[in-house]
Amino acid sequence: MALLAARTRDVAAAEDALADALVAALTTWPRDGIPQNPQSWLLTAARNRLLDLARHQQVHEHSTPTLKLMTREFDETADPDRWPDERLKLLFVCAHPAIDPDIHTPLMLQTVLGLDAVAIGRALLVAPKTIGQRLVRAKTKIRQARIAFEIPTADQIPERLEAVLNAIYAAFGNSWEDASGAGERTTELGQEAIWLARVLRDQIPDDPEVRGLLALMLYCEARRPARRSAAGRFVPLSEQDPKDWNMPLIEEAEGELKVAFQMQRPGRYQIEAAIQSVHAERAHTGRTDCTAIAAFYDQLMQLAPSIGGAVARAAAHAEVRGPDAGLTLLDQIDSQAVISYQPYWAVRAHFLRQLGRVQAAAEAYDRAIGLSEDPSVRTFLTEHRNRLTPQ
Amino acid sequence: MLYVLLIYEKPDDFERRDSPVESEAYAGAWRAYHRALLDAGIFAGGKPLDAPETATTVRLRESKRDIQDGPYANTKEQLGGFTLLELPSLDAALEWAARCPAASYGVVEVRPIAVEMEPRVTVGNSN
Numbered sequence: 001m002a003l004l005a006a007r008t009r010d011v012a013a014a015e016d017a018l019a020d021a022l023v024a025a026l027t028t029w030p031r032d033g034i035p036q037n038p039q040s041w042l043l044t045a046a047r048n049r050l051l052d053l054a055r056h057q058q059v060h061e062h063s064t065p066t067l068k069l070m071t072r073e074f075d076e077t078a079d080p081d082r083w084p085d086e087r088l089k090l091l092f093v094c095a096h097p098a099i100d101p102d103i104h105t106p107l108m109l110q111t112v113l114g115l116d117a118v119a120i121g122r123a124l125l126v127a128p129k130t131i132g133q134r135l136v137r138a139k140t141k142i143r144q145a146r147i148a149f150e151i152p153t154a155d156q157i158p159e160r161l162e163a164v165l166n167a168i169y170a171a172f173g174n175s176w177e178d179a180s181g182a183g184e185r186t187t188e189l190g191q192e193a194i195w196l197a198r199v200l201r202d203q204i205p206d207d208p209e210v211r212g213l214l215a216l217m218l219y220c221e222a223r224r225p226a227r228r229s230a231a232g233r234f235v236p237l238s239e240q241d242p243k244d245w246n247m248p249l250i251e252e253a254e255g256e257l258k259v260a261f262q263m264q265r266p267g268r269y270q271i272e273a274a275i276q277s278v279h280a281e282r283a284h285t286g287r288t289d290c291t292a293i294a295a296f297y298d299q300l301m302q303l304a305p306s307i308g309g310a311v312a313r314a315a316a317h318a319e320v321r322g323p324d325a326g327l328t329l330l331d332q333i334d335s336q337a338v339i340s341y342q343p344y345w346a347v348r349a350h351f352l353r354q355l356g357r358v359q360a361a362a363e364a365y366d367r368a369i370g371l372s373e374d375p376s377v378r379t380f381l382t383e384h385r386n387r388l389t390p391q
Numbered sequence: 392m393l394y395v396l397l398i399y400e401k402p403d404d405f406e407r408r409d410s411p412v413e414s415e416a417y418a419g420a421w422r423a424y425h426r427a428l429l430d431a432g433i434f435a436g437g438k439p440l441d442a443p444e445t446a447t448t449v450r451l452r453e454s455k456r457d458i459q460d461g462p463y464a465n466t467k468e469q470l471g472g473f474t475l476l477e478l479p480s481l482d483a484a485l486e487w488a489a490r491c492p493a494a495s496y497g498v499v500e501v502r503p504i505a506v507e508m509e510p511r512v513t514v515g516n517s518n
Contacts, residue, residue, distance in 0.1 A: 374495075
């Protein structure tokens with residue numbers, strides 16, 4: 001799909017052509033056997049279909065040059081080794097500044113990974129019909145605005161890359177919030193996001209943030225099996241047994257992060273990965289260096305301030321300097337921004353409980369419980385709330 | 392925009408409401424959710440409904456009243472309550488529906504209020 005779209009600059013038409021080619025394959029392959037190079041077969045079939053379409057519909061303005069371009073360039077690019085390159089172009093198109101950032105992730109999931117509107121809707125918690133309409137609108141824009149299917153030049157890469165990384169991380173983050181770890185939302189999307197980051201790393205090996213993001217997701221993915229007990233209960237990071245972590249993934253993450261740090265250009269994703277790397281150290285040392293984590297969060301908030309980062313920073317400082325210090329940091333966050341932000345209330349409840357402020361803790365627990373989506377998290381918080389005893 | 396969350400629950404969910412063991416967890420989750428809706432300033436109304444066995448249906452056919460015991464739909468999941476939310480988009484409504492306790496044990500149906508019908512339903516005098 002990426003290969004076809006890159007040549008014709010028309011994502012929707014390329015999808016249709018590929019779908020037709022797949023249908024053709026389903027009818028001819030069982031009859032004639034699977035061709036020696038199925039990828040080339042599909043590509044050729046889809047290309048022919050696109051050429052047909054272009055001829056029939058007489059795509060006026062630019063049909064002749066496009067046809068010539070397609071005929072010539074398809075022959076050059078039938079080599080599957082060049083495919084990652086085309087995927088990369090498509091990634092940059094999906095996260096183009098001219099396209100609404102909210103649609104970057106769904107567009108990427110659909111065009112680069114081939115997820116349908118139902119799967120994307122489930123993953124991102126948006127109605128499939130809404131997603132479908134937004135995708136169509138975005139693709140029309142790509143075509144009409146003639147957004148270039150190309151890898152940005154070296155000097156443009158840093159600014160354009162950020163949107164690509166954010167879109168990949170948004171896909172991963174959506175899988176991560178589903179702490180239950182059981183739903184389809186979780187597994188498919190997390191894997192796909194990591195796969196995209198690996199493709200990106202292979203194509204742009206000298207960017208430290210690409211490796212930082214990959215490392216960050218690998219660290220989190222490594223802990224996924226440990227987030228739930230055998231009985232299906234939610235297990236917070238501090239109570240996880242490192243024996244349940246996936247060590248090969250952690251080692252891969254450390255390798256990526258090491259290479260990134262050697263480039264000496266720090267960034268948001270590298271720091272977030274570094275925080276996870278400190279947590280992962282517990283597998284070797286048996287303890288967590290809270291001071292290092294707090295320092296990394298300070299740095300993160302300077303580079304890329306966010307509500308989530310501010311809450312996590314408060315939690316990190318509380319581990320070093322106590323719940324009072326954590327509460328002070330929480331109070332500095334804009335109260336309007338956290339009204340419906342579950343982690344803020346969960347962390348706040350935790351501090352208040354440690355400080356023995358039972359009534360205030362119960363209220364904060366209630367707000368966190370009311371904002372929780374995952375039933376295992378809700379149960380976890382309810383148990384803590386019910387264990388509060390007046391002092 | 393107004394959206395309604397229609398809460399569908401199974402028979403044992405209705406039983407949990409009165410169970411000495413489970414009612415506290417059940418009610419606690421709902422209390423917390425309701426509180427979150429109020430705090431976010433989006434709650435526009437809503438109530439839980441009594442168990443489906445308490446329902447009575449009324450039909451008027453050829454000028455005759457047909458009154459029957461039990462709920463209208465003969466399904467396993469039954470309407471257990473509704474919540475009206477004032478929100479900017481369907482996306483936001485889905486997010487709040489996912490946080491609703493019933494989303495994890497029953498079904499939450501999200502529907503926009505039919506905007507074009509609203510002006511016709513005027514209540515009271517306009518003095």
